[in-house]
Structure formats: structure tokens, C-alpha cells
Amino acid sequence: MALIGLDIMGGDFAPAKALDGIAKWLAEHADSSSKILLLGTAEALADASARFAGNTDRILMKEAPEVIGYHEHPVRALKEKQQSSIAIGFGALANGKLDAFISAGNTGAMLVGSMFSLKMVAGIQRPTIATIIPRGSGKTGLLLDVGINSDCKPEQLNQFAAIGAAYSKTILGIDNPRVGLLNIGEEEGKGNLLSQQAYPLLKTNTHINFIGNVEGRDILIDRADVIVCDGFTGNIILKLLESVYPVTREQGIEHSYLNRFHFEQYGGTPVLGVEKPVIIGHGVSGEEAFANMIGLAETMIEKNFLPSLAAWVN
Amino acid sequence: MALIGLDIMGGDFAPAKALDGIAKWLAEHADSSSKILLLGTAEALADASARFAGNTDRILMKEAPEVIGYHEHPVRALKEKQQSSIAIGFGALANGKLDAFISAGNTGAMLVGSMFSLKMVAGIQRPTIATIIPRGSGKTGLLLDVGINSDCKPEQLNQFAAIGAAYSKTILGIDNPRVGLLNIGEEEGKGNLLSQQAYPLLKTNTHINFIGNVEGRDILIDRADVIVCDGFTGNIILKLLESVYPVTREQGIEHSYLNRFHFEQYGGTPVLGVEKPVIIGHGVSGEEAFANMIGLAETMIEKNFLPSLAAWVN
Known part of the structure; x- marks a missing residue:
């Protein structure tokens, strides 16, 4: 039985969209043994209590009187607001009271919390974050790193390759x-x-199925399942791809393929490389995104995914 | 009176599309005083002679018996094929017999030829290449470097900023x-x-109107007229954007906005920073692209653009 922490104060529509997402997940996973611990202010928890009065076996609550805002400095906010939903969530995750933690709040605070509160999987140098890439025929690729590691060493790209392959497979x-x-x-x-030096490492990495270099024109096509780059390049690509949906909509173009560039549907971004599942949601996360994040956390726990990474990088 | 060299052996449909483009340019610029020197094999020039029999005042020809193929090693090919259209073109450009040189042939050979045959504009460290970025409302942005300089120093980004601003304006x-x-x-x-160190240089560069950092989501919107990055990042973005047209077409999406991602329409890529205009076309360049490349070369000559760059970087 897993206990998943969920910060209901994160997201542009907090706590409403988080609660909608929880309701959706409960309805669709009636047979799941996982429980969710909601973290939020007394007022937000009152909303939640009313809504989940019939689900007290699966929905638990803990008050977090402080809230970290979107524009607060991550390190300072985590230090000064120890009674915030994010600080309490990481504390509980670090000491084993939670099995996973989800928030659509301050991304920087989520990253800092992950790196400062949690241990790394043995052998992994740096955590990484990945994004799904929509492709034709409903397929998806994976791109990483997309922003934590703006300057990388070749060995880090090699580790991202292994982590990405593990995520893609598992x-x-x-x-x-x-x-x-x-x-x-x-x-x-x-x-x-960087790429010249990373290539021979990936080429000789026996844990992965390395197909060589891919170029910008290969990102949207089904050539590689996992594409590895430094976090500077990856973040530029991610934000460019995220702009495809609003930009084409503004031009009056509507199409099911372009709808797949509506990244919120994919739920959140897991922090890969730390020992416990942390999932960071978009600020605009809606019902589906929250439900998907809970589902992803559950999958990561069930498959023992993060501990299993050690076998991919060592 | 300018003399523009044009390699009719370059491009996937050589020499037909080059000749179509020349015909288009001639028809649309009847009042231009520029002349074009066609460089190609005897066979290709025979086609050209037949086609431009009535234009011998404006269309000149020089035989280049050798051709550099797309997959040849640039440095080796230029050294070994000194009678190729590209080698002869650069020779004539370097010794002042041509005022500009255009080819849709081997891109590497065009870059190597530019760097090894031509002097740099005083004060410019490295040449750069830029791409047009299509935007809504028919606007265009400029992104550079898009591939010559894969590892950059901060000062180079600062020079690209000035070169890009000059191109955008002039x-x-x-x-x-x-x-x-x-x-x-x-x-x-x-x-x-790199970007941390480049920022203060751009901020204090009195030649440019620096608006600060822009992100991946700003590339397709009208926020900056000129976007500066290293050639690794820029090339990935360029090739990703080039894939938008074929990828969306394959999904059955047709729209005038997406047609603007058909990059061949923009003609070629000028090599910026060397003293003489060199324009590199896509392999798939068609009639319009060749006509646009001739027009761009003429504009660069008329406006004395490359020599004027010295005032932007010193």
C-alpha cells in the first residue's frame, strides 16, 4: 500500500483542479490500494473534506498553513516556509512517511526540494527531467534533460541516456x-x-540501444524513442514545442495532431535520479493532468522504478 | 554594375532550377544593371546558352569542368577539384572578378570556401549564418548562429547580435x-x-537594442527581431522548424501559416562576416529560391552591407 503526497495548493486553479483530478483518479482506479495524503491550508482542506467525505479510507489530509508562491525564490522560500505544503511534503518523503510527492507549485522549489531532501540513486551524478514528445500515429518520444542541467559533462549525457532508456522501457x-x-x-x-565526447560513451554503453546521432529534424519523427541532450538545448526545445499549440491555435489551425502539443495532458514531469518519486506539474495543470500525475506516481512506486535505475547506470 | 557568380551545378535539380530562377529574376528585374556569371559544366552551360540566347548582355558563362558532389569531404573536394564550379567561384570572388557568389551545392564546401578564400570584415572573429523565422501576420524573425559555430565564446554571441541587428535593419x-x-x-x-557570460556583453553593447533573454516559447512569436544563440542550439532549432512543414503535411494539415515553414521560399543563407557576399542555397532550392538568392546578393552589394558590418562590431 502506497501513500502518495499531493500538494493541493499548487497550480493556477488551486485547489479546485487538484481535487477534480483526485476525484477522476479515484473513479478510474477504484481497485487501487494507494492512498493520497492531501497537503494544503485549512481552507483548502475544508473543500477537500466536503468533497471526499465518502473516501476517508483513501484520502488523508495534513494541514500545511503556509504556501510557496510561484515567484518566490526557491531556496529562500523552502527555508523560510517550513510549514508550506511543499516543505512538509519533502520532509515526509525524506523520512519515509510518503512514497511519492506531487505538486504543480513552484517548479524551482520542487527541484531544490528534490535535490536537497532526497538521496540520489547510487551511481547517478545529477537528477534529470524529461519531456514526452508527441509524434504522428499517437506515438511518443522522450527528450532529456529539459532544464535542470544547463551545462553538462559527457558522462552526464551518458547517464541521461540510460535513465531515459529505463523510463522508456519501464x-x-x-x-x-x-x-x-x-x-x-x-x-x-x-x-x-560535448556531443563529440559523449558519442563514444553512449556507443559503448551496454545498457542502451544507441542508434547514433539524431538531428533537429528527427525530434518530431519516430526515429529515436529517447533523445539525449544537455538541459539548455532541451529546455529551449521543450518551450518551443509547448508554443506550437497556442501559436497554431492563434492562427486558427485546429487538428488532433496539434492537440497533442497541449503538454498539460501528459501530466507532470518526474524528477529522475533521486530515490523517491517526485512529480512536478505545470501551473496550468487541469483535472486530467492531476489524475495522470497520481497514476504516474503509482506506476513508479509499483514498478520500483527509481531504485531499479541503479542497474542501468552501474 | 555588379557581377554575381552562380554555380548552376548545385541543387537537387541542377541545372534546371537554377536556370528557372535566373529566368524569373531576369523577368522581374529588367531594370537591374547586375550581370550573372554562370559556372557549370559544358553540358549545363549549353542548356543555359540555349535558354538565355537573348540575354547575352546580362548572362555570362564560364566553364567549370568539375563538380563537387553533396557527400564529398569539403576540404578535400575543394583542394582536389580546383576546376569545380565552387572552387572557381571562390577564386573569382577572392580576386575581385566577382562581387558575390551563389551556390546550392555542397554546404560544407561553401563554408570552407568562404572561410579559406575570403578575408573577414575587420573586427569580426568568426563568420556566422542566420535563418529567417516565420511568424504570424507575415512577420519574420532572424535566428543566428544556425550551425557554423557549435561552441561559442561570449564575445562571439555578442558579435552575432550586432551582425544580426545589422542584417535585420539593412x-x-x-x-x-x-x-x-x-x-x-x-x-x-x-x-x-555561455549565456550568463554573454548577457552583460549584449547589455552594454551600444550598437544594438538588447531586450534581454528570450526563451524557446518566444521563437515563434514577435518578441525579438533577432535571436542570438550558439550554432549548436541554433542548428537544432533550424532543423526542427524545417521539419514542421513536412510533418504537418504528413498529418494532412494544410494552412498558409504552415506553408511559411517551407524554408526554401526564403532563398539561401548568406555567410555573414566575410568581406564578400556568399549565399548558400538549400539542395532542394527551386525557381523562387534561386531568384531570391540573386536578389539578396544584389541587395547586399548595393547596400555595401558586409563592409558596413565593421561599424557594428567595433
Whole structure:
């Protein structure tokens, strides 16, 4: 039985969308043994109590009188607001009272909390975050790092490759995922210093199915299941792809393919490399995103995913 | 009177599309005093002679018996094929017999030829290449570097900013172009080491209208007229944007906005920073692209654009 912490103060529509998402998840996972611990202010918890009066076996609550805002400095906020939902969530996760923690609140605070509160999986140097990439025929790729590690060493890219392959296989269910190194040029030896040095590491990494360099034109097509890059490049790509939906909508273009660039539907971004599941939601997360985040946390716990990463990087 | 060299052996449909483009340019610029020197094999020139029999005052020809293929090693090919259209073109450009040189042939050979044959504009450290970015309402932005400089120093980004601003103002006709530094995060101090160090240089650069950091989500919107980044990031973005047209077409989506991602329509990529105009076309360049490249070369010559760059970087 897993206990998943959920910060109901995070997100632009807190706590309403979080509560909607929990309701959706409860309805769709009636047979799940997981429980959810809601963290929020007394007022927000009162809303939740009224809504989940019939679910007290699965929905638990803990008051967190403080709230970290979106624009607060992450390190300072976590230090000064120890009674905030995010600080309490990480405290409970670190000391084993929670099995996972989810928030659509201050992204920086979520990252700092992950790195400062939790241990790394043995052998992993730095945590990473990944994004789903929508592709034709309903397929999805995975791109990482998308923003935590703006300057990387070759060995880090090699670890992201292994972590991405593990996620693709275990969580996304892709058999023997193809791993590509994002680069400018197809042949080994092309690219910037980082990609030139990372290539031979990926090539000799026996844990992954390395298919070589992939280029910008390969991101949206089904060439590699996992695409590895530094967090600077990855974050630029992620935000560019996130802009496709609003930009095309503004041009009056509507199409089911473009709808898949509505990234909130994918739920949140798990922090990969720390020992416990932490899932960071978009500020605009809605009902589906929250339900998906709970489902992802449950899957990561059930499959013992994060501890299993040690076998991929060592 | 300018003499523009044009390699008719470059491009996937050589020499037909080049000749179509020349015909289009001739028809649309009957009052231009520029002449074009066609470089190609005897066979290709025979086609051209037949086609331009009535234009011998404006269309000149020089035989180049050798051709550099797309997959040849640029440095080796230029050295070994000194009678190729690209080698002869650069020779004539370097010794002042041509005022500009255009080819849709081997991109690497065009870059190597530019760097090895031509002097740099005084004060510019490295040449750069830029791409037009299509935006809503028919507007365009400029992104650079898009691939020559995969590892950059902060001072190089600062020079690209000035070069891009000059191009935006002089060639694209944008008054006081807004220059943004591509980064992950909006505030000064964010980003990777390169962007952190480049920011204060751009901020104090009196030649440009620096508006601060821009993010991936700003690329497709009208926030900055010129976006500066290293050539690794820029090339990934360029190739990703180039994939938008074929990927959406494959999904059955047709729209005038998406047609603007058909990059061939913009003609070629000028090499910025060398003393003489060199324009590199896409392999798939068609009639319109070739006509646009001739027009761009003419504009760069008329406006004395490349020599004028010295005032932007010193």
C-alpha cells in the first residue's frame, strides 16, 4: 500500500483542479490500494473534506498553513516556509512517511526540494527531467534533460541516456528503446565538444540501444524513442514545442495532431535520479493532468522504478 | 554594375532550377544593371546558352569542368577539384572578378570556401549564418548562429547580435531591431555558462537594442527581431522548424501559416562576416529560391552591407 503526497495548493486553479483530478483518479482506479495524503491550508482542506467525505479510507489530509508562491525564490522560500505544503511534503518523503510527492507549485522549489531532501540513486551524478514528445500515429518520444542541467559533462549525457532508456522501457512500455544523441550532423565526430565526447560513451554503453546521432529534424519523427541532450538545448526545445499549440491555435489551425502539443495532458514531469518519486506539474495543470500525475506516481512506486535505475547506470 | 557568380551545378535539380530562377529574376528585374556569371559544366552551360540566347548582355558563362558532389569531404573536394564550379567561384570572388557568389551545392564546401578564400570584415572573429523565422501576420524573425559555430565564446554571441541587428535593419528593413539572447529563464544570471557570460556583453553593447533573454516559447512569436544563440542550439532549432512543414503535411494539415515553414521560399543563407557576399542555397532550392538568392546578393552589394558590418562590431 502506497501513500502518495499531493500538494493541493499548487497550480493556477488551486485547489479546485487538484481535487477534480483526485476525484477522476479515484473513479478510474477504484481497485487501487494507494492512498493520497492531501497537503494544503485549512481552507483548502475544508473543500477537500466536503468533497471526499465518502473516501476517508483513501484520502488523508495534513494541514500545511503556509504556501510557496510561484515567484518566490526557491531556496529562500523552502527555508523560510517550513510549514508550506511543499516543505512538509519533502520532509515526509525524506523520512519515509510518503512514497511519492506531487505538486504543480513552484517548479524551482520542487527541484531544490528534490535535490536537497532526497538521496540520489547510487551511481547517478545529477537528477534529470524529461519531456514526452508527441509524434504522428499517437506515438511518443522522450527528450532529456529539459532544464535542470544547463551545462553538462559527457558522462552526464551518458547517464541521461540510460535513465531515459529505463523510463522508456519501464514506464512507457517501449521494448528495447532506441536512444539517439541530439546533434548537428549524423556521423560520429560531428557536433560541439560535448556531443563529440559523449558519442563514444553512449556507443559503448551496454545498457542502451544507441542508434547514433539524431538531428533537429528527427525530434518530431519516430526515429529515436529517447533523445539525449544537455538541459539548455532541451529546455529551449521543450518551450518551443509547448508554443506550437497556442501559436497554431492563434492562427486558427485546429487538428488532433496539434492537440497533442497541449503538454498539460501528459501530466507532470518526474524528477529522475533521486530515490523517491517526485512529480512536478505545470501551473496550468487541469483535472486530467492531476489524475495522470497520481497514476504516474503509482506506476513508479509499483514498478520500483527509481531504485531499479541503479542497474542501468552501474 | 555588379557581377554575381552562380554555380548552376548545385541543387537537387541542377541545372534546371537554377536556370528557372535566373529566368524569373531576369523577368522581374529588367531594370537591374547586375550581370550573372554562370559556372557549370559544358553540358549545363549549353542548356543555359540555349535558354538565355537573348540575354547575352546580362548572362555570362564560364566553364567549370568539375563538380563537387553533396557527400564529398569539403576540404578535400575543394583542394582536389580546383576546376569545380565552387572552387572557381571562390577564386573569382577572392580576386575581385566577382562581387558575390551563389551556390546550392555542397554546404560544407561553401563554408570552407568562404572561410579559406575570403578575408573577414575587420573586427569580426568568426563568420556566422542566420535563418529567417516565420511568424504570424507575415512577420519574420532572424535566428543566428544556425550551425557554423557549435561552441561559442561570449564575445562571439555578442558579435552575432550586432551582425544580426545589422542584417535585420539593412537587409530586412526593420527599424531598431529588438535583439534577444536565447536562454532558459528570463532574468539576467539565468542559463548556462555561455549565456550568463554573454548577457552583460549584449547589455552594454551600444550598437544594438538588447531586450534581454528570450526563451524557446518566444521563437515563434514577435518578441525579438533577432535571436542570438550558439550554432549548436541554433542548428537544432533550424532543423526542427524545417521539419514542421513536412510533418504537418504528413498529418494532412494544410494552412498558409504552415506553408511559411517551407524554408526554401526564403532563398539561401548568406555567410555573414566575410568581406564578400556568399549565399548558400538549400539542395532542394527551386525557381523562387534561386531568384531570391540573386536578389539578396544584389541587395547586399548595393547596400555595401558586409563592409558596413565593421561599424557594428567595433
